[in-house]
Amino acid sequence: MSNILYIDDEQPNLDVFYACFFDRFNIFLAGSGQEGSAILQQHKICVVITDQRMPGETGTEFIKREKENYPDTVFMILSGYLDFDTVKESLEIGRVYRFLLKPWKEESLGFEIDNAIDKYYSSIKNKQLVQELEQKNEALNLLQQKLQDEVIYLRNELNDSYNNSEIVTYNAQLKGLLEQLKVIASTNASVLITGETGTGKELIARAIHKASNNSGPFISVNCAAIPDSLIENELFGHEAGAYTDAKNMSKGKFELANNGTIFLDEIGEMPMLMQTKLLRVLQENVVERIGGKDQIQLNLRVIAATNRDINEEIKNGRFRLDLYYRLNIFQLNIPPLRERRDDIPVLINHFIAKFNKKYGKNIKSILAPKMAFMKQYDWPGNVRELENVIERGVIISSNSNLNVDQLIFHDKVIDEQIDLTLTNVERKHILKVLEKTSWKIGGEYGAAELLGLKRTTLLAKMKKLNITKEV
Incomplete structure (x- = not known):
């Protein structure tokens, strides 16, 4: 049977209520709001019916105090006085399910109690369903993220096998550069590749990744193609709720490239503020998603490329010298085709x-x-x-x-x-x-x-x- 609590400061009212409903519900009786609070702490109550006018505390005051502690419990007021303002306030605040008048009839009050019990169990069931749905959504989001990661990994693996065969040369300078790749690939050091547009900087970057021991993917990012306002989100990702449209967590390119290689093409186009944040990531080998507090440990190689004169960019204050030193562990210059x-x-x-x-x-x-x-x-x-x-x-x-x-x-x-x-x-x-x-x-x-x-x-x-x- 469902647990029902009836609060009234007059003992005859308590006795009549018990006599009418003891065979239908598990009845708890209290002579004051304080006694009612003690019963709520000890038992799982489905429905609370309280008198309105009681010494020390009114029924609405009791409900205001206890509804926050027991949000699923259904509260009703039973009063011998019709106070319109009290009725209006009780119903508008949403804490009171019904405001009923004395004297009451057993049949009609029993009907209201049955409805209140149905409301209680519906609320519990809905919460369980919402919780299950949230858990399933979370699992689905994790699966979706995993699938996205695998797609990116497989796509880059295909690109590796397709593109590495395209480094074709008889040129002594380029052959010497390709020989250096074997040494570079054996380390996890950063690489800066310079050369004109179209010389094959990404092919060289992929060749380094392919020859290395890194098991993770090759993730390519064109810094020039991403608006300044979006580049941090693109590189570092965001937590769910980080901003208005961020409904789900999203990993950034650095996180996706973990245990692999991230290729930052057109690094010379990166805004100065973002250069500062990138420097911190390279120094500490950690990344934080936007809106998050957890530091995600990184183990990857960073390869950057530019078609600009990087020394001229530094001289003109458009590129950080300390970032240049951090990227320029190895520098490779690809000669133009002419x-x-x-x-x-x-x-x-x-x-x-x-x-x-x-x-x-x-x-x-x-x-x-x-x-x-x-x-x-x-x-x-x-x-x-x-x-x-x-x-x-x-x-x-x-x-x-x-x-x-x-x-x-x-x-x-x-x-x-x-x-x-x-x-x-x-x-x-x-x-x-x-x-x-x-x-x-x-x-x-x-x-x-x-x-x-x-x-x-x-x-x-x-x-x-x-x-x-x-x-």
């Missing part, structure tokens, strides 16, 4: 093979005069620009030779001092082959065969390029 032109043919062949596979093509080569042009071009966008050009070429090519005639290069296509265009290179190369074959155009060992062209195609090109045999 300083390693011998790599251009091997890179072209590498990218042709890559995009043949991607687009289902069978491009086998690039004609010699066009290769000569590609080697002379300065490639201001470096390897990235070359890769984009080759990808477009593979897409638009309809035979086994790479079509570069219609490709769009960087705005700065070629230095004005170099009198070399694709047309001029092609014209000179055809003339050279014609002279080599004594101007034999068709047939075996003719110029068309050596150039890999049909006789009619070569004749059309000769006409277009105004190539005629001098008599």
Whole structure:
């Protein structure tokens, strides 16, 4: 049976209440609010019914005091006096379930008590359901976070296997740099990679990570692509409720990269205030989520990269010297593509093979005069620009030779001092082959065969390029 407490300062009222309901409920009786409080402390009471006018303390005063201690218990007032203000106050404050008048009828009062008991157990059940839902939501959030972490890890693992094979070079300087990677990878020291845009700084960073003993993921962050107002949240994460839209906890990039490598690309674009916070993380190897108090221990390698002159940035007060020293344990400078032109043919062949596979093509080569042009071009966008050009070429090519005639290069296509265009290179190369074959155009060992062209195609090109045999 449910426990019911009835409080009244008149003993006859207590006796009548007990006689009416002892066989339906487990009845507790009290002659004052003080006695009622003692019973509430000792027993789990579902419903409290109290008289309003009692010596020392009114029913509403008792309820105000005890409702906060027993929020699930349902309180009702039973009074012989109809005080409208008291009724209004009691109901408006939400602490009183019903205000009932004496004399009462057993049937109607029993009905109200039954409803109050239902309300009590509904409140308990709802709280349990809310608690279970919160626990399930927490478990779901943890699972979701774990899945997100695994997705990031797997994505970066795929990127590692895909990208590490793209470090292709014959250049002595770059080969020497790649040899240094073996030494660097054996430590957990910070690395600063410098070089122009498109030289392959992230490829080098991934190669260091791949060669290291770190079991965690490679997490790449482009500092220039994140607004100043969001970069702290992106790097360090936040706790649930840290700000208005922060409904769930979110790990930052540093935490996601734990036991692995974090790559801070375009570090020179990082705001000064954020540089200060980053320095603290590097010094103490801990991170705190926004809105949190716990320090999360870190064990990772930090690799930073910039296309800026970092010394000039320090001189102009745009980059912290102490942060530079912290990052610059090892510094690697990647030469631009124009300083390693011998790599251009091997890179072209590498990218042709890559995009043949991607687009289902069978491009086998690039004609010699066009290769000569590609080697002379300065490639201001470096390897990235070359890769984009080759990808477009593979897409638009309809035979086994790479079509570069219609490709769009960087705005700065070629230095004005170099009198070399694709047309001029092609014209000179055809003339050279014609002279080599004594101007034999068709047939075996003719110029068309050596150039890999049909006789009619070569004749059309000769006409277009105004190539005629001098008599």
